[in-house]
Amino acid sequence: MRRRLLSSTLLVAVIAVLLLGIPLGVAVNRLIEEEATQGLVSQAKSLLNEVEYARLQDQPIDPVQLARKYPDRYIQIYVKGTPPQVTTVGTEPSDNRKMTEDAQSENGVYVAVTRDRTAVAREVRAWLLLILGLATAALAVAVGLAIVQSRRLTLPLSDLAMIAERLGSGDARPSKHRYGIQELDRVAEVLDRSATRISDLLAREREFATDASHQLRTPLTGLTMRLEEIVAAAHDPSVVKEEGEAAIVQAERLTAVIDELLAAARRQRHAQAEAVKLDRILEQQLTEWGPAFRRMGRDIRLEGTRGLRPLATSGGISQVISTLLENSLRHGDGTVTVTTSEKDTSVVVEVADEGEGIADDLAGRVFERNVSGKGGTGLGLTLARALAAADGGRLELVRPRPAVFALFLRKAETPRNRVVSGPA
Known part of the structure; x- marks a missing residue:
C-alpha cells in the first residue's frame, strides 16, 4: 500500500508539474522574446529621433558616441541625399543569430538596430532552469509528503490488522488506540466495541458453562441413582415402578433446568439487542440476493414503511x-x-412470493426440525425462528398459499416515511 501511495502521489505531482511547467516555460520564452523585440523597436525609434535632430542642427553623426550609447548593437543609418549618407556602427551578427528592428521617417531617414540572439537565448535558458529547479523541488516535496502520509496511514492499518488478528485468536482486550484520522479512529472504535462484546460473550459463555455444570450435576446424579435402584430391584415390580416414576421426575427436573439455562442465555442475547436501521439491513440483503434472482429471471421488491428501527441485532435479522x-x-x-x-408495539417484515406455496399438511409443521417439502434439509426455518426468538421477536407463516412469512420484532421508535422501491 505504501508503494502504491508513493507511486500515485508522484504520478499526480508529475502531471501537475507538467501541466503547469510546460505552459509556464512557453510563456516565459515568448515574454523574453517579446521584451527583446520591444527593446529593439524602442531603440530604433530613439535613434531615428536623434538622427532627425542632428540633421536639423546640421550636425554630423558620431559613430563613437552611438557605439557607447548602444553597446552590443549593430546599427545601420541611411540618410537620403545626393549622395546618400550611410553609416554603420558595431559588428553585424551572423544571419541565424540576429534580431533586427528598423524605423523610417518621412524625411528619408532609415535606421536599423540589430542585436545578437545569443543573450536572449541565455536569458531564456536561465528562466527555464529556474522553472525546472522549482518543479524538481515540488516533486521532492510531494514525495516527502507522500512518504509521511503513507506512514501515517499504513502504520495504523498494520496496527488495526494486528488488533483484528488478536480478536480472532480470542484475545478480546480493547486496544483504545487512536490515530488522529477520523476514518481510522472510527474503525478502531468499532474494533474496541467488538472486543468488548466478544469479551462479554466469552464471559457469559463461561458463566453459562459453569452454571450448567453446577445445575445439571444434581439432577444427573439423582437420575443415575434412580436408574441404579431400578437395576438393583429388577426382581420386584413395585420397586421398579416406584423408582421409574422417581427417575421420570428427575428427568423432568433436568429438562426444567435446561429450559431455565436456555432462557437465561436468551435474556443475555436480548441484552445485546439495540435499535438497528432496518432499511440498511434489507437493502444489503436485496443487493446480495439480487444477482441470484436475476439469473433465474425473477425480481425482488422492497416496499412499505422506511426508516424503521427495531430493537434487535443486525446479524440475527440478516x-x-x-x-x-x-x-x-x-x-x-x-x-x-x-x-x-409497523404495528402498535412491533416492526413487521413480510417476505412473500408468487409461487405455489406450502402444502396444507406441511403448513403447521414448517418450522419443525427436519421437516421439508422439496428435498431441503429442514433446518433453515427452524434456525431462523430460533434466531428471531433470540432477538426477542418471532417468525410466523401468515399465509401458506402463496407463502408469506412475517418477522415480528420489538419496536424501538416509530418514524413514518412511506415509500416503494423498484425491482432489485
Missing part, C-alpha cells in the same frame, strides 16, 4: 431474511416482495 429469501428462491416463484410495516 440471517432470518437471508433464510427466507433463499427459501423463496429455491421453493417459490415469481417476484419476491419484502414489505416493512
